[in-house]
Amino acid sequence: MLIRGGEKVRLADDTPRAGLLRGGLASLKAAYRAWRHERDLAVIARRLRRLSDRRLSTIGLSRSTLELDLERMARRAEHKRSALPSPGEHGDVPLLPR
16 A cells, blocks of 8 residues: 555555565565564573573583583574464464555
């Protein structure tokens, strides 16, 4: 849907511009999800680095292998994230009307 001169104009679904708008929104959503994922991993890493050695050992980690453990956790999270269907797939209700 576009607004021209205060009037809403609906694009036909088969126009190139409508496809571009949908594709742009999808890529924006994907970029946002990737940014959130990276931000979340950075926050987790920062919090784990601030824990004492005793607290780290309580959750099965050690300071000497913390970087390797963080990389392993990030790979596992990325694998799980890629295995899950994207939001909006499999008949989910779209966020915006088409």
